[in-house]
Amino acid sequence: xxxxxxLVRRVWHSIPTLIGALLFIFILVxxxxxxxxxxxxxxEALEEDxxxxxxxxxxxxxxxxxxxxxxxxxLRGDFGRSIKFGTPVINEILFRLPYTIVLALVAEVIAVAxxxxxxxxxxxxxxxxxxxxxxxxSLVGASTPSFWIALILIYVFSxxxxxxxxxxxxxxxxxxxxxxTLSLVLMGNLTRITRSSVIEALSSNHVLTAVAKGLKDRxxxxxxxxxxxxxxxxxxxxxxxxxxxxxAIITETxxxxxxxxxxxxxxxxxxxxxxxxxxxxxxxLVFIVINIVVDVVYAYIDPRIRDILWRMT
Amino acid sequence: xxxxxxxxxxxxxxxKQLASMWRVFKSNRVAYTSLYVLVGxxxxxxxxxVYTPYNPYEFNLGRARQPPSxxxxxxxxxxxxxxxxxxxxxxxxxIGISFISVLLGSLIGSILGLxxxxxxxxxxxxxxxxxxxxxxxxxxxxAIALMVSLGPGVLSLIMxxxxxxxxxxxxxxxxxxxxVINEDYIAAVKLLGRSSWYIIFKHVLPNVISPIxxxxxxxxxxxxxxxxxLGFLGLGIPPPTPEWGSMVSTGRVYLFSSPHIVVFPGLxxxxxxxxxxxxxxxxRDALDPKSRxxxxxx
Amino acid sequence: xxxxxxxxxxxxxxxxxxxxxxxxxxxxLEVFKGEILGVAGESxxxxxxxxxxxxxxxxxxxxxxxxxVLFKGVDILxxxxxxxxxxxxRRIGIIFQxxxxxxxxxxxxxxxxxxxxxxxxxxxxxxxxxxxxNLFKAVRIGDPERRVYSYPHQLSGGMKQRxxxxxxxxxxxELIVADEPTSALDxxxxxxxxxxxNEIRKELNTSIVFITHDLALLLEIADRIAVMYAGKLVEVGxxxxxxxxxxxxYTKALISTLRYERKRRPTPIxxxxxxxxxxxxxxxxxxxxxxxxxKCSQVDPKLSSVGGRLVSCLLVGGSNG
Numbered sequence: 049x050x051x052x053x054x055l056v057r058r059v060w061h062s063i064p065t066l067i068g069a070l071l072f073i074f075i076l077v078x079x080x081x082x083x084x085x086x087x088x089x090x091x092e093a094l095e096e097d098x099x100x101x102x103x104x105x106x107x108x109x110x111x112x113x114x115x116x117x118x119x120x121x122x123l124r125g126d127f128g129r130s131i132k133f134g135t136p137v138i139n140e141i142l143f144r145l146p147y148t149i150v151l152a153l154v155a156e157v158i159a160v161a162x163x164x165x166x167x168x169x170x171x172x173x174x175x176x177x178x179x180x181x182x183x184x185x186s187l188v189g190a191s192t193p194s195f196w197i198a199l200i201l202i203y204v205f206s207x208x209x210x211x212x213x214x215x216x217x218x219x220x221x222x223x224x225x226x227x228x229t230l231s232l233v234l235m236g237n238l239t240r241i242t243r244s245s246v247i248e249a250l251s252s253n254h255v256l257t258a259v260a261k262g263l264k265d266r267x268x269x270x271x272x273x274x275x276x277x278x279x280x281x282x283x284x285x286x287x288x289x290x291x292x293x294x295x296a297i298i299t300e301t302x303x304x305x306x307x308x309x310x311x312x313x314x315x316x317x318x319x320x321x322x323x324x325x326x327x328x329x330x331x332x333l334v335f336i337v338i339n340i341v342v343d344v345v346y347a348y349i350d351p352r353i354r355d356i357l358w359r360m361t
Numbered sequence: 362x363x364x365x366x367x368x369x370x371x372x373x374x375x376x377k378q379l380a381s382m383w384r385v386f387k388s389n390r391v392a393y394t395s396l397y398v399l400v401g402x403x404x405x406x407x408x409x410x411v412y413t414p415y416n417p418y419e420f421n422l423g424r425a426r427q428p429p430s431x432x433x434x435x436x437x438x439x440x441x442x443x444x445x446x447x448x449x450x451x452x453x454x455x456i457g458i459s460f461i462s463v464l465l466g467s468l469i470g471s472i473l474g475l476x477x478x479x480x481x482x483x484x485x486x487x488x489x490x491x492x493x494x495x496x497x498x499x500x501x502x503x504a505i506a507l508m509v510s511l512g513p514g515v516l517s518l519i520m521x522x523x524x525x526x527x528x529x530x531x532x533x534x535x536x537x538x539x540x541v542i543n544e545d546y547i548a549a550v551k552l553l554g555r556s557s558w559y560i561i562f563k564h565v566l567p568n569v570i571s572p573i574x575x576x577x578x579x580x581x582x583x584x585x586x587x588x589x590x591l592g593f594l595g596l597g598i599p600p601p602t603p604e605w606g607s608m609v610s611t612g613r614v615y616l617f618s619s620p621h622i623v624v625f626p627g628l629x630x631x632x633x634x635x636x637x638x639x640x641x642x643x644x645r646d647a648l649d650p651k652s653r654x655x656x657x658x659x
Numbered sequence: 660x661x662x663x664x665x666x667x668x669x670x671x672x673x674x675x676x677x678x679x680x681x682x683x684x685x686x687x688l689e690v691f692k693g694e695i696l697g698v699a700g701e702s703x704x705x706x707x708x709x710x711x712x713x714x715x716x717x718x719x720x721x722x723x724x725x726x727x728v729l730f731k732g733v734d735i736l737x738x739x740x741x742x743x744x745x746x747x748x749r750r751i752g753i754i755f756q757x758x759x760x761x762x763x764x765x766x767x768x769x770x771x772x773x774x775x776x777x778x779x780x781x782x783x784x785x786x787x788x789x790x791x792x793n794l795f796k797a798v799r800i801g802d803p804e805r806r807v808y809s810y811p812h813q814l815s816g817g818m819k820q821r822x823x824x825x826x827x828x829x830x831x832x833e834l835i836v837a838d839e840p841t842s843a844l845d846x847x848x849x850x851x852x853x854x855x856x857n858e859i860r861k862e863l864n865t866s867i868v869f870i871t872h873d874l875a876l877l878l879e880i881a882d883r884i885a886v887m888y889a890g891k892l893v894e895v896g897x898x899x900x901x902x903x904x905x906x907x908x909y910t911k912a913l914i915s916t917l918r919y920e921r922k923r924r925p926t927p928i929x930x931x932x933x934x935x936x937x938x939x940x941x942x943x944x945x946x947x948x949x950x951x952x953x954k955c956s957q958v959d960p961k962l963s964s965v966g967g968r969l970v971s972c973l974l975v976g977g978s979n980g
Contacts, residue, residue, distance in 0.1 A: 068494035076510040191635035193586050195593045196609055196627030199616060207617050253760040257771075260716055260755075261826060262748035262778040265740075272763055279765075294501025298590055313594060316509055328506050336497050351810045352764055385676070 054347055058340045069332050070122065074115055076328075077321050127326035132318045137326035141308055147217060148300070148307030152292045154223055155230035160285070163235045167242025167281075168274065171250065182239050189236015194295055198229045198302040215304035226303040233295045234288055241284045242277075249277040279350055286342030293331050385647040392643020399636040402629070406452035415443035417450045417603050426619040436621045438612055442603075444622065448629055451603035455592075456633060458515060459584040462522035467577050469523065470530025475565070477531065478538025488531065495528040504587055508596040518597055522584050533576060537569045571648040578641030582634040589630045605630050663834050663866045664690035664713065669726035671708050671717065678936040682708035682721070684890035687962065690834065690866050695857075697881030697898065698870040699913070703932045705890040706870045707756075710838040712736075713868060714753040715743050730834065749779045752827030756839035758819030762811040768822045769807025775829040794825040798855060817848035821855070828859055835859075835867045842871065853880050874913050878902050886910050889933050889943040896968035906970045908948045942973065950974055 107114070121128070127137035162185070170179035205225060206214035213222050249255070250273050258272040259265075293309075300309035308327055315323040347353045387393050414434070421441035429436045435444040477488040495503065504525045511517035541564055550564070591597040592606025600607060605626045612622030666688040673680040682705040690696050700706040711717050713728055715735050727734045730751065735743065755761040763771060772791045773784040780787075788807055795803035798821040811819055820840065827835055837856065841849040857880055860867055869881060877884050878898055885895040886909065894907040905911045912928045930947035933939050939946050945955035952974070960971040 064490060065493045065497050068490060069497050072494060073506070076506055079510050187635060187638060191582060191586075191638050192631045193589055193593070193606070193609075193627060193634075195590060195606075196623070196630065199609065199613060199623050199627070203616055203620055203623075252763075253755070253757065254763040256716060257755060257761045257823070257826065258763070258774070260714060260747055260753045261775045262744045262746070263774060264744065264778070267778075271766075276763065276765060290499035294499040297501060297505065298594070301594065312505070316505075316594075316596070324509060328502065331499070331502055332497055335499055339497075350765065352812050388676075 051344060051348060055340070055344050058343055062336055062340060066333075066336060067119075069336075070119060070329070071115065073325055073329050073332070074118055077325050078111070078114075122329070127329065128322040130315075130320055130323040130326075132315070132320040132323065137323050140311065140323065141327060141330050144306055144308050144311050147305060148296055148309060151223065151226055151230060151300070151305060151307055152289075152296060154227040155234060155295075156285075156288075156292065158227060158231035159234035159238055162231075163238035164242055164281070167239045168246050168277075170239075171243045171246035172269070174247075182243060186236045186239040186243075189232050189234070189239070191236075192232070194229055194233050195298050195302050197232055198225070198299060201225050201229060202302075217306055222303075222305075226299050226305050229302070230292070230295050230299045233291055237288065237291065238281075238284065242281055245277040245280045246273065249273045252276065279346070282349065283342060283346050286338060286345065289338045290335055293335060382647045386643050389643040389646060392639050392646075395636040395639035395643070398632060399640065402452065402633055402636070403456070405449050406456060409446075409449035409453060413443075413446035413449050415446045417442060417446040418601055426615060426622065428619065428621055435625045436619070438608070438622045439615050439619075444608075444625055447603035447608060448605065448626060451605050451608060451626070452629070454515065454598060454602060455585060455588055455605045455630070458518050458522070459581055459588050462519045462588075463526055463577060463580045463584050465519065465523040466526035466580070467530050467573060470527035471534045471569070471573060473527070474531040474534025474536075475538060478535040478542070485535075489535075492528045492531050495524070500525050501587065501590065504591060505594070505596060508591055513597060513599050515598055518588060518591065521591070522587060525587070526580050526584065529576065529580075530573065533572055534569055537572070538565055541565050541568055575641055575645045575648060578637055578644055582637030582641065585630060585634045585637065589626075660694075661692040662689055663692050663731060664688070664868070665727075665729040666713065667727040667729065669709075669712065669728060670724040671705075671712050671721055671726075672724050673708075673721045675720065680935045681705075681890050681938065682935055683712065684938075686726075686887075686890075686892055688885060688892070688895070690868055692833075692866055693860065693864045694882040695860055695867045695869055695880055697877030697884040698868060698887055699872065699874045699877055699884055700870075700887035701872055701932055703889075703935065704887045705935065706887050707838055709887070710753070710836050710868070710870050713834075714751055714836045715747060716753065745779070748775050748826075748832075749830040750832050750834070752830075752832040752835045754820075754823050754827045754835065754837040754840045757843050758816060758823050759811070759843070761823060762819060764811055767808050767810055768814065768819075769809075772807075772822060772825050772829060775826055779830055790829075791825070794829060795821075798822075798825050798828075799851075800825075816844050817851065820844060820848075820852055824852070824855065824859075828863065828865075831863050831865070833865055835865055837867055837869045839871050840869075841876065842873070849876070856880070875917050878917075886913070889938050890935055891943060892962055892969070892971065893944065894968065894970050895962070900968065906965060906968055906975050907944075907972050908950050908974075909944050942971075 109117075125138065127141070129135065130137050130140055133140065166178065166182040166185065170176070170182035173179060202214040202225065205212040212224050213219070214225065216222055252272075254276075255268060255272050258268045263271075296307060297309035297312055299305065300307045301313045304310065308330070312324065312327045312331075315327060419442065421437075423441065424433075424437050425441040426439055427433060427437045433443050433445070435448065438444055438447065473488050473492075477485045498506070504521045507521035507524060508517060511520060588597065589604070589606030589609070592604040592608075593610045595607070595610065597607060598604045600611065608626040609623050612619075612626070615622055666686055669683050669686045670681070671683040673682060684705070686709060688696070698706050698709065708717075708721060711721075712723065715728075715738070717723065723736055726736075728736050730746070735746065738746070762768065769788055769791050770784055772794060773787040776787040776790060777784045791807050792803045795806060800806055800818055800821050806814070806818075811822070814822070820843075824840070827837075835856075840856070841852050844852065853876065856867060856869070859865065869877065871877060874884075874886075878901075881898045883896060884898045884901055886893050886907065888909050894901065894905070894910045896906075901910060902914060905914045909928075916927075928947055933943055933946070939956070941954075941956040941959050942948070942951075943959070945951040948955065955973055958973060960973050962969045962971045965975055
């Protein structure tokens with residue numbers, strides 16, 4: 049019951065942040081040079097037509113009124129109409145969203161499958177070969193530009209070996225290279241966090257108590273080291289969604305993967321400001337929601353937090 | 362008289378501490394080597410102001426897309442321009458912009474954090490809200506959004522990256538400030554009639570310096586990646602400026618035939634970011650007493 | 660009297676970047692059945708390292724450089740991991756200093772105590788809960804039936820310490836090492852815990868090595884006391900005798916701080932504890948000793964017998980000179 053209350057509380061506290069973000073996105077688009085009405089009307093249009101469109105879109109009204117309008121349309125789920133395609137923005141987003149989700153999930157699975165075992169092992173066996181490999185992977189992930197890795201992978205696997213496709217999303221094989229590229233960024237971070245989290249847990253005093261009880265080493269490690277280390281790791285995994293979103297933009301662009309990341313870049317190329325606005329807003333919303341979920345899950349896992357919350361509410 | 366002696370001993374102690382930190386850093390061979398590598402790259406960039414093997418903007422289609430050779434150490438790009446020269450000049454932008462942006466971001470962020478933590482109340486709430494909004498955006502997304510709005514160019518890039526990086530500093534500094542001012546001895550210092558500025562410099566600053574330095578080193582690496590990513594997406598500095606990221610982007614079309622056009626700029630980006638990251642690791646180990654192998658149990 | 664523990668010329672060193680820390684540098688001790696041996700020393704005297712070594716819990720970077728720790732005649736320093744495990748928690752128990760960090764925050768206290776039974780009797784922790792409740796009653800944790808399901812952060816400091824004590828005594832060990840068991844607690848709770856330990860000693864006829872910096876505490880509860888300074892023992896003897904007639908200058912200074920009258924202030928011992936990496940030459944206490952002579956800086960005295968007491972000082976009888 050208290051978890052639900054915490055959830056409500058978190059949502060309540062996110063509202064000002066959300067409004068702030070909306071304001072920011074709103075200003076972003078208004079600051080742009082160029083007259084949206086003219087853009088929509090086209091360069092040949094007559095002044096009266098441009099004026100008509102301007103009135104239609106409410107662009108001639110004072111800014112704060114425009115903002116309130118904007119917020120109320122958003123609340124109704126209306127993200128506007130794309131300038132380029134003429135279709136509702138929300139439709140465009142929802143159509144391509146599944147591709148991004150699939151890519152993100154596969155990338156996350158790969159990253160976790162590699163980073164967690166490596167991180168744990170390298171913490172348990174410092175100065176070993178495993179530890180060395182782990183350091184290299186985490187450094188590579190954190191230092192190489194993903195667009196470059198993508199191109200190198202394309203060169204090796206698509207061009208030279210002709211094993212894997214380099215663009216599009218027609219078959220399951222198409223996801224391999226993009227997912228690996230995206231996962232590398234995550235892996236870099238995750239291995240490092242996992243390793244330091246396990247090392248920290250290993251040097252905790254309660255581990256000494258566990259050993260003093262005469263428990264088997266394996267039990268001590270599983271129960272008193274790993275489970276404790278897992279808490280910060282899971283938290284970080286949740287927060288990595290931000291990296292996923294940002295990384296997806298680049299990865300999707302390089303591999304022409306039809307998700308919302310490449311949609312954003314396309315929209316930028318077409319100067320479709322309504323679409324740009326909508327995608328950014330959507331991504332921010334997703335990010336905020338995920339953060340809330342992570343907070344609640346974290347509260348669920350750690351009994352200390354649970355009690356602090358109980359006392360707070 | 363005694364005061365002088367105490368002050369002298371204190372500054373001596375501090376010098377010794379710095380010397381020992383430097384020694385620990387030096388003992389980390391990886392970090393130390395990275396320092397050399399970084400200096401090497403910076404040297405190349407600095408040299409570019411006086412000399413480059415070729416004019417980075419002059420193109421010569423007859424010599425286009427040539428692989429590395431004695432005449433062109435890193436080959437030529439799709440328009441026949443010497444890649445090494447372009448990388449040297451491009452470094453001014455990629456590295457220079459990263460430097461300035463992160464410095465700016467850390468400065469603004471730290472000052473905001475100080476103000477926020479110190480004055481509390483409404484000021485704190487307002488600043489915190491702004492930081493919350495900034496952190497509600499994934500960093501890359503925020504930078505992209507800002508570049509779309511501000512338009513391409515060096516100034517926009519600097520602004521975009523500074524804005525993307527300052528929130529973390531604000532949170533960091535504010536946290537330390539709150540921790541310090543709640544300590545009991547601060548009440549004693551205040552009673553002694555010392556001004557707030559004194560407290561800031563003598564008590565807050567020393568505690569806040571090391572996390573800031575470590576964070577900055579990591580952010581420098583990150584901003585190199587961010588700046589070049591923006592360049593790659595076409596959102597950075599418009600061509601023909603040889604920004605490293607945009608060099609990868611324009612060279613992409615010739616990936617099949619002349620991969621070196623893409624490989625070398627990316628390599629430079631990687632090595633630079635790598636050096637910053639490794640130095641950051643080394644700094645963290647040298648500055649954080651907890652991570653020294655003193656009383657590890659297991 | 661039966662000897663439960665015998666420490667022979669134990670040396671335990673750590674290697675750190677700044678040098679070699681000689682935490683325990685030649686310590687000889689005996690612990691008899693059913694007695695409470697107090698080990699007194701300031702922080703930095705090496706007593707915690709001694710505690711961990713006796714309990715068989717030493718880990719890198721600490722290393723036993725030489726010496727023996729004979730528990731019931733068996734040198735536990737030479738035992739393999741499996742044999743050590745069967746001793747830990749069952750025949751030698753240890754009570755740690757800080758109940759907050761030594762308990763795992765994500766498991767219930769009942770579970771953590773039950774683990775001792777699981778380790779030595781097998782099966783699942785769950786089936787030992789009723790025994791844990793009995794233990795809680797024995798260490799006087801109120802409302803034990805409910806408390807077994809509590810998490811550490813829900814208990815007070817004193818209760819947490821009682822949980823640690825239950826863990827130590829669960830399998831009725833023959834030796835308990837208590838490393839500053841009361842230092843993190845309020846004075847009133849301290850007294851209760853000390854009471855409790857005394858009862859446990861009587862009930863189980865177990866020996867307790869009670870390590871603390873609080874000499875006054877030891878004078879109340881310990882049968883014999885060993886005073887430790889800079890990695891070495893300076894005086895060992897019966898508690899009541901030491902209080903009446905301390906022989907080593909360090910012990911004298913410590914006792915005098917306890918015995919001051921209202922009007923006079925205690926005189927602090929001048930100087931500070933020496934570094935364990937670079938201890939002073941000769942007698943380690945000589946820089947701070949009001950009786951030091953020139954020979955004290957050259958010769959390091961050994962513990963020798965002076966009428967039923969063991970003292971290491973050139974100026975106190977024995978064949979040291």
